[in-house]
């Protein structure tokens with residue numbers, strides 16, 4: 001009876017997989033069938049856990065798997081830039097043998113460790129020096145890993161001093177990593193190293209990023225008279241005999257399609273929304289690589305002490321040179337650090353703290369345009385609360401979606417927020433409000449009374465990086481045009497930030513997707529006259545838990561940096 005039930009449940013489960021993924025071709029081989037594990041989420045259910053990335057479906061992908069992603073081919077210059085950008089964020093490829101290994105051969109934070117290395121032979125550190133910790137990654141059986149690609153985060157902090165700074169992690173590609181920190185304050189400093197994902201999980205994330213850009217689906221409602229229909233939309237849709245509505249943007253060429261409703265025309269599109277997340281993205285035992293408390297954002301323990309006492313800066317020049325010699329090639333420059341709870345930006349002017357009256361004074365006569373995702377909407381909300389005379393004026397905009405506007409008519413301050421164009425996961429955006437940031441920027445006059453905030457990253461995590469590069473290229477062109485015609489305009493760009501990850505969130509929104517996009521953003525806007533708010537480092541260096549929407553104290557620090565730029569002393 002038990003056996004029967006088990007085989008029955010296996011068939012139900014197979015049926016589900018069949019129905020859901022449509023990966024019919026996969027099932028030609030009964031051996032593969034045997035290996036599909038519907039209960040992969042119940043951890044350690046079988047102790048021999050093979051990760052058969054090699055057995056992935058090679059059949060037709062739900063989306064047209066074409067690098068150009070349904071828009072025109074990039075020009076030769078664009079293709080060259082894209083190549084260089086992808087090169088700059090290249091992550092180690094899987095080892096030939098790692099496609100067929102058991103969980104017990106993958107990176108295990110509990111068996112891994114880090115050691116603080118002595119500085120120039122001495123256990124003595126001074127402000128201005130760097131501190132290096134060597135991380136040794138081991139597998140679940142305690143054996144050293146022999147290849148790289150694990151995603152690690154490192155932070156140096158002192159809770160008593162309210163201090164924290166992001167470390168830089170170098171992958172030696174042999175199972176060891178260096179975490180390097182600048183020493184910026186005197187007193188105690190504690191090293192913290194976290195495994196975000198083992199390298200084996202990164203390969204899974206990379207695969208689903210390339211093959212399942214439909215894992216967060218989109219849909220639109222079409223309506224005319226009594227007829228209405230909802231159809232699926234995306235950047236790119238397989239055409240299997242169905243007709244498409246082509247909403248490719250005429251200015252930027254950004255593609256967007258919906259299936260054409262049967263009896264309605266394409267002009268009857270009413271709105272845009274996110275559909276239900278696609279499940280069952282993992283095959284076989286891959287779920288074992290995504291376990292909270294086991295191998296998602298788990299701290300790595302020190303061998304020996306995790307803390308040092310940083311002594312005052314050395315005045316002896318020769319000594320300083322000698323101690324910095326060793327690490328000269330890896331001298332790191334963070335964008336800032338926390339001290340006594342406040343962010344101190346390094347380079348780029350004096351940081352000030354703004355209160356109600358100084359913020360109002362600073363924004364007097366300014367028009368602030370904010371474009372992007374909910375992480376820039378947080379700035380809108382923060383400023384709206386900070387400046388007492390700012391009144392949000394919102395007649396009919398849906399909550400959390402916008403567009404929003406706030407006005408202080410006493411001090412002539414105007415704030416406006418609008419979400420970026422598709423792909424956007426907001427529920428539900430009216431079709432006529434779906435605007436591309438680049439087009440909005442082209443509509444601005446600009447000038448010294450204009451401040452522009454842009455934050456666009458999170459909604460691109462389910463797509464290949466090329467999609468993000470294309471979007472940023474259009475935004476960058478529009479920023480260059482804006483700065484050219486109205487040079488006093490201040491443009492503030494926000495980077496991606498870290499967030500809370502669990503097994504599910506990891507597959508749609510992992511920090512690994514974000515770090516890849518973030519690398520592209522930084523590279524593409526380098527050298528432009530824009531201010532970058534380093535939300536990545538500001539969330540990494542802070543003691544509060546990572547969150548997609550960083551807590552108010554971090555937002556306050558971001559706004560202080562921005563206002564310090566708007567109103568330099």
Ligand SMILES: *[C@@H]1O[C@H](CO)[C@@H](O)[C@H](O)[C@H]1NC(C)=O
Pocket residue numbers: 065066067068
């Ligand atoms: C993408 O599709 C276009 C048009 O069908 C084709 O010319 C191009 O070679 C394809 N690119 C890749 C990388 O497959």
Ligand SMILES: *[C@@H]1O[C@H](CO)[C@@H](O)[C@H](O)[C@H]1NC(C)=O
Pocket residue numbers: 050100
């Ligand atoms: C993968 O493992 C299976 C046994 O689990 C073995 O039969 C197969 O030969 C292995 N493949 C490779 C490429 O090592």
Ligand SMILES: *[C@@H]1O[C@H](CO)[C@@H](O)[C@H](O)[C@H]1NC(C)=O
Pocket residue numbers: 047048049102104105141
């Ligand atoms: C580790 O995995 C290998 C290969 O699947 C298996 O032979 C071995 O028994 C496992 N060891 C432990 C301790 O689970």
Ligand SMILES: *[C@@H]1O[C@H](CO)[C@@H](O)[C@H](O)[C@H]1NC(C)=O
Pocket residue numbers: 172174176
């Ligand atoms: C790993 O590579 C680093 C940098 O090349 C080297 O210093 C270290 O000795 C290597 N460690 C092992 C275990 O091979």
Ligand SMILES: *[C@@H]1O[C@H](CO)[C@@H](O)[C@H](O)[C@H]1NC(C)=O
Pocket residue numbers: 072246247248
């Ligand atoms: C959609 O329209 C754009 C711009 O008009 C065009 O370049 C593209 O080829 C069209 N896509 C399809 C699938 O017809």
Ligand SMILES: *[C@@H]1O[C@H](CO)[C@@H](O)[C@H](O)[C@H]1NC(C)=O
Pocket residue numbers: 353355356357358
């Ligand atoms: C706000 O800060 C300014 C200095 O930046 C100070 O002069 C003023 O007293 C502060 N106002 C309040 C209400 O705290």
